[in-house]
Amino acid sequence: MIDINNKGNSSSDLREVTRALLQEHENVAPRTTVLSCLLEVQENLHYVPEEAIVEVAKYTGHSINDVWGVASFYTNFRFTPPPQHMVEVCWGPTCHLLGAMDVLVAIQTKLGLEGEGDVPDGVIGLKYNTCLGACSQGPVISVDEKITGVVTVETALSVLEETLNPS
Numbered sequence: 001m002i003d004i005n006n007k008g009n010s011s012s013d014l015r016e017v018t019r020a021l022l023q024e025h026e027n028v029a030p031r032t033t034v035l036s037c038l039l040e041v042q043e044n045l046h047y048v049p050e051e052a053i054v055e056v057a058k059y060t061g062h063s064i065n066d067v068w069g070v071a072s073f074y075t076n077f078r079f080t081p082p083p084q085h086m087v088e089v090c091w092g093p094t095c096h097l098l099g100a101m102d103v104l105v106a107i108q109t110k111l112g113l114e115g116e117g118d119v120p121d122g123v124i125g126l127k128y129n130t131c132l133g134a135c136s137q138g139p140v141i142s143v144d145e146k147i148t149g150v151v152t153v154e155t156a157l158s159v160l161e162e163t164l165n166p167s
């Protein structure tokens with residue numbers, strides 16, 4: 001089995017692990033679809049490599065274009081290895097009203113980003129989220145899937161700093 005945290009996995013490793021994942025997926029969910037296969041890959045590898053697109057096409061009997069069409073339709077799929085840390089900022093209606101934009105701008109400025117994406121060294125990435133499910137605690141951010149609510153610019157930057165440089 002490959003180390004999914006190793007960004008240097010070879011193409012044949014990625015193909016092999018994808019085939020194993022799809023086989024495992026079929027054992028628990030016999031009615032597989034292109035979407036369910038892609039979700040299985042993303043859940044395990046945390047992204048969908050090009051090799052997985054090819055393997056899902058072979059496995060489901062669809063063309064690579066068909067699989068790519070499904071994968072690219074959904075914005076939650078990512079096609080490059082994920083960064084070490086992921087910060088999500090909720091900009092849903094409630095968080096927006098409670099000051100999410102100031103938090104978002106502060107985090108973007110701190111990371112040197114102008115929108116969603118990963119910093120060049122791959123240490124951290126930023127995603128927007130339309131609701132992190134804790135509206136009563138807005139504004140809300142999530143760092144590595146750990147939610148922090150009622151954030152201010154200062155507390156959000158402090159959470160970020162602690163993530164990047166743990167004490």
Ligand code: FES
Nearest residue numbers: 090092095132134
């Ligand atoms: S709108 Fe932000 S958590 Fe729901």
